[in-house]
Amino acid sequence: MLKVDGIDIFYGEFRALEAVSLKVEAGQTVIVVGPNGAGKSTLLRGISGLQRTRKGAVYFHDERIDTLRAYRIVEKGISLVPEGGRAFPYLSVEDNLRAGAYNRNARGYAKEGFEQIYDLFPILAKRRRQMAGSLSGGERQMLAIARSLMSKPKLILLDEPSLGLAPLVVDLVFEFVQKMKKEGYSILLVEQNANRALRIADYAYLVESGKLVFEGNRQDFDKNPYIKTAYLGL
Amino acid sequence: MADQIIMAFINGILLGGVLALLAFGLNLIFGVVKIIHMAYGQFVMLGFYLIYSFNAIFHIPLVPAMLLGIAAMALLGVLTQLLLINPLLNAPRLNQLLALASLIIVLENLAMIIWGADYRGIPLTLPIINIGEVFIRSSYLIAFIGAIVVLGLLYLFLHRTYLGLAIRATAQDLEMAEGMGINPRIVYYVTLAAGGALTGVVAAFFVPIYTVHPHFGSSFTIMAFVIVVFGGMGNLLGGFISAFIIGVATSVAAVLYTNELADILALILFVLVMLVRPQGLLGVRA
Numbered sequence: 079m080l081k082v083d084g085i086d087i088f089y090g091e092f093r094a095l096e097a098v099s100l101k102v103e104a105g106q107t108v109i110v111v112g113p114n115g116a117g118k119s120t121l122l123r124g125i126s127g128l129q130r131t132r133k134g135a136v137y138f139h140d141e142r143i144d145t146l147r148a149y150r151i152v153e154k155g156i157s158l159v160p161e162g163g164r165a166f167p168y169l170s171v172e173d174n175l176r177a178g179a180y181n182r183n184a185r186g187y188a189k190e191g192f193e194q195i196y197d198l199f200p201i202l203a204k205r206r207r208q209m210a211g212s213l214s215g216g217e218r219q220m221l222a223i224a225r226s227l228m229s230k231p232k233l234i235l236l237d238e239p240s241l242g243l244a245p246l247v248v249d250l251v252f253e254f255v256q257k258m259k260k261e262g263y264s265i266l267l268v269e270q271n272a273n274r275a276l277r278i279a280d281y282a283y284l285v286e287s288g289k290l291v292f293e294g295n296r297q298d299f300d301k302n303p304y305i306k307t308a309y310l311g312l
Numbered sequence: 313m314a315d316q317i318i319m320a321f322i323n324g325i326l327l328g329g330v331l332a333l334l335a336f337g338l339n340l341i342f343g344v345v346k347i348i349h350m351a352y353g354q355f356v357m358l359g360f361y362l363i364y365s366f367n368a369i370f371h372i373p374l375v376p377a378m379l380l381g382i383a384a385m386a387l388l389g390v391l392t393q394l395l396l397i398n399p400l401l402n403a404p405r406l407n408q409l410l411a412l413a414s415l416i417i418v419l420e421n422l423a424m425i426i427w428g429a430d431y432r433g434i435p436l437t438l439p440i441i442n443i444g445e446v447f448i449r450s451s452y453l454i455a456f457i458g459a460i461v462v463l464g465l466l467y468l469f470l471h472r473t474y475l476g477l478a479i480r481a482t483a484q485d486l487e488m489a490e491g492m493g494i495n496p497r498i499v500y501y502v503t504l505a506a507g508g509a510l511t512g513v514v515a516a517f518f519v520p521i522y523t524v525h526p527h528f529g530s531s532f533t534i535m536a537f538v539i540v541v542f543g544g545m546g547n548l549l550g551g552f553i554s555a556f557i558i559g560v561a562t563s564v565a566a567v568l569y570t571n572e573l574a575d576i577l578a579l580i581l582f583v584l585v586m587l588v589r590p591q592g593l594l595g596v597r598a
Contacts, residue, residue, distance in 0.1 A: 128487055148490040149496075152491060158491050160488070166484045177478075177494075180481075181492065225492075
């Protein structure tokens with residue numbers, strides 16, 4: 079459903095991504111692992127339209143989307159959960175969710191969306207009048223995921239959802255990612271925590287210094303001696 | 313003397329309501345578009361002239377003339393976005409400031425060419441309310457009540473509509489707002505239209521109080537700017553509170569000393585607050 083075809087992304091003169099290609103099929107959970115600063119976040123920003131690509135193309139359901147503005151891409155069904163969640167700090171939890179359902183394809187479903195979200199995340203129902211800025215890190219991450227679900231996405235781009243969270247909360251986040259997979263969402267997950275992410279992945283890519291250096295399923299990653307020592311600590 | 317001070321205090325509060333409206337508009341534009349509208353007081357001046365012209369020259373009844381003036385100012389806000397702000401959105405801040413500051417000169421000279429240097433006004437006699445020895449001009453009271461009503465409507469707009477939500481989200485995190493499917497350009501146009509309409513509203517409230525001349529706006533540009541910085545840039549509540557502080561301070565000082573000294577005092581107060589609390593009363597340190 080998603081096809082990234084040889085994209086380059088620059089920050090000024092600095093090339094953050096070089097000729098990166100990858101695919102996500104419908105219903106798949108695909109992960110991108112790699113060290114800090116390898117360009118993983120840049121990749122997600124490029125797909126969601128927050129960063130312009132300079133070369134190559136991005137297709138979603140065979141439609142070219144890298145020429146579209148970010149607010150159009152979310153209408154197509156691609157939703158980004160950025161690093162740290164980036165909930166709107168001075169909006170209430172409820173307004174954050176409402177903002178999630180802003181795009182024209184989602185707005186009509188906002189009401190049932192709220193019910194589903196509050197079922198899934200009872201803590202958000204409890205805090206719905208509270209400012210998002212006053213939530214804990216884990217709650218904010220949940221809110222960011224919930225906000226993304228409100229946009230009626232087909233593909234969810236998750237940027238380091240476990241970053242900076244306590245181990246118990248990380249478990250919760252990963253549990254939730256698996257739940258979304260079961261619900262039929264396609265997921266492109268970027269993680270430094272390679273071990274953890276590989277366990278839930280259908281397919282995986284390794285990015286280093288802006289380039290794809292390895293791809294395969296979990297077994298391929300487990301067997302590769304370089305990855306074993308550098309990323310899996312085996 | 314005590315009566316005079318009480319009266320000045322009340323007038324300060326009443327005028328503070330209108331100033332709060334002005335500060336709200338300036339704050340909204342800064343908070344959302346991240347641009348300082350340097351010619352905001354000149355917009356009020358132009359709105360005043362438009363209402364005056366609609367009424368005195370084209371003989372449109374006063375209230376429709378005011379509504380027309382407000383609509384025209386909203387349109388001018390949109391045009392400012394289209395012709396001046398959009399091309400400079402990614403320009404250095406200094407260039408944006410200079411462009412908007414140059415609008416001051418453009419508007420004041422335009423007013424001079426069209427309406428001349430004479431004081432213009434619509435003669436209205438509104439009753440004066442007196443309670444004991446305290447006299448309150450009903451034109452001030454109407455302006456105050458009107459300003460509070462408009463502020464209430466703005467609050468509802470920002471908190472009860474999808475467009476209002478889009479404006480608040482954009483002010484907090486432009487990128488994420490776009491990631492929610494919000495088109496920032498539309499939000500900017502709506503913000504500038506609302507900001508422009510507000511100058512029209514303020515002008516309408518000023519019609520029974522003042523007469524207008526080409527430099528009428530300059531003191532309000534400074535006043536609005538002082539209030540907004542005093543309260544913390546982009547902080548709507550801070551602007552609301554400081555509008556009343558500045559309103560009362562200048563009004564009381566004007567009675568104790570003179571009008572000219574009152575403006576100086578307001579600025580001294582402003583400088584003092586900036587020295588102690590550079591982020592403003594309710595501002596957050598960046």
